Amino acid sequence: MEYILAALVGLFITIGTYLLLSRSVIRMLIGLTIFSNGVLLLIFTAGRLTQEVAPIVPEGLEVPEGAIANPLPQALILTAIVIGFSMFAFLLVLAFRAYQSLDADNTDTMRLAEPDNAPNPPLSY
């Protein structure tokens, strides 16, 4: 099972990287999302996959009786999903706003901050 998930993580990160190399901002955004989902899957796999019982301590006991599933990776992933989703939402609005203002969703034509025809350095002094 770990091997399948590890291959899946690799696939996600490959697709994400490929899309991130695109010039289109929306494709980059989708790529970033797939990339970060690959990373979440990586944390899940790295936290060991078990088919144990849910990590709930039975009533009346202070420690669980047998082996339980590891709840920590799930807590980590949940935090990262919430954060990643808010970043995604912001970047999506930003991309749309940039499309409205700059009339471009292509990073090659977004050259306001770094002008294409940048002047030569001043030669005085």
Added chain:
Amino acid sequence: MATSTPTTDLPAAMIDTVVPASDWVIVLPIALALMGAAGLMMFRRSNGTPLIGAVIVVLAIIACEIALLLEVLANGPVSMTMGRWLPPFGISLTADIFGASFALAAAVVTLIVLFYAELDRADADGRDAFHPMVLLLLAGVTGAFLTGDLFNLYVWFEVMLIASFGLIVQGNRPLQLDGAVKYGFLNFLATTFFLMALGLLYGLLGTLNMADIMRVASAANPAAMAGVAALFMLAFGMKAAAFPVNAWLPASYHTPPAAISALFAGLLTKVGAYAMLRALVVVLPASRDMLEPVLACIAIGTLLIAPLGAIAETNLRRAIGFVVIGGIGAVIAGLSMPSLNGVAGSGLYIFHAILTMTALYMVAGLVEKTTGQTDTRHMGGLYAANAPLSILFILLVLASAGVPPFLGFWPKLLLLEAGLDQGVTGTAPGWLGTAMVLALLINAVLTLIAGTRLWAHVFWRSGPEGQGSEHGSVALKSFDNRGHLALGATTLLVAGIVVAGLWPGPLMDGVSAGAADILDPARYVEATGLAGDEL
């Protein structure tokens, strides 16, 4: 882990005693900043309240951090664990001298920028929530400096990132949207790499508490650990804008209003550099030794390329962005030579850069306000019109290039000593130290050339490019009350930098003690309560 039966009995894993009140100073700065941000969000439309409220909150944070720093200087690292679970289960906030002093510097800089920011806020109506965002940014930065848990560090990075997203688009000009797209994508990618490293580290060690990692890291596969350390290096290198992954900084830092640029330059890249110091030198020292040649190459590349960019650039704030990147090179130089002098030099450089780089952007903002231009080709003759501004600028150029007796000189002196000692005491071959010394010296000269050229173009020559002196200077705007407030705030910060440079004794003693804790984290581990019980 999942397969082993828990052996710890419950009371031993919980904190039963009440935490002493003095330990609360470590969590108060973060809590105050977060609550202040939430509170000011409600009052953002009322006139004047946000500024006054933000100043009060930041003053309270500064008071807590002074208390924290005094406590750390007197008794060693302080740790407080959130929730009732003992570390490594509960999340620890742990402050040592470096973390506490950087957090203090960040809060002081934020206070000054709050006053400076009034310069651009003549027609702001508070709907943009500038002050809450600044407090949120400060919360993220302070949390990153004070945390003792790597996953918690990731969360603070994201808090910082989302606040900086909100700040970089303030003003809503097309130029800013362009800069924000590049800033946003690359910084989010950097934190995703950080998360990837965290996942792998957790898989290898089963813990993310920094002090706990220090204890168990030696048991893990060194090759796998080196891979994790390389991912940390990539993620924090992107955050800090080190040489091969620095392109986002000059593409975005000049786009928002000057106050926001100043805040970013002082706080954000320094947190990246500090996280790299913490992760590589303190938490994973064995893996750092493996990566030492890579770190040295990154440092030399950053030291040499960045000031060349500053020389070639005509846009004033973009040129200063390259100076900021050059400073990161000096910090990484110290990471590649982890002797007492090297680490102390890195720490003092971060402290110096938090103050100096903020002040540089503040002066650049005043220059842009006075001339109405952003490009140095259209500036000139400002010396005659505004001599105080030109003095502030040249002082900061000298400080950032590291000319004695200014503040930038002292960390570079420590780094040069570390480089010269490298062949004698370090693990790496001696030529690496020699190369580092040369790179640091060339960087100082190139930064001095870049800075003085900017100064000559903006202040010294009689008029803009193509205009002779007979035309007089271009139409210069004089300062109104807000301008004078901003100039006063900038002068105060520069005066602080000059005084610290002329009287570096306490700083040098402080960073030496801090570097000793970085290199031998025994006191740090002891503060979290994890010392003693070996696995």
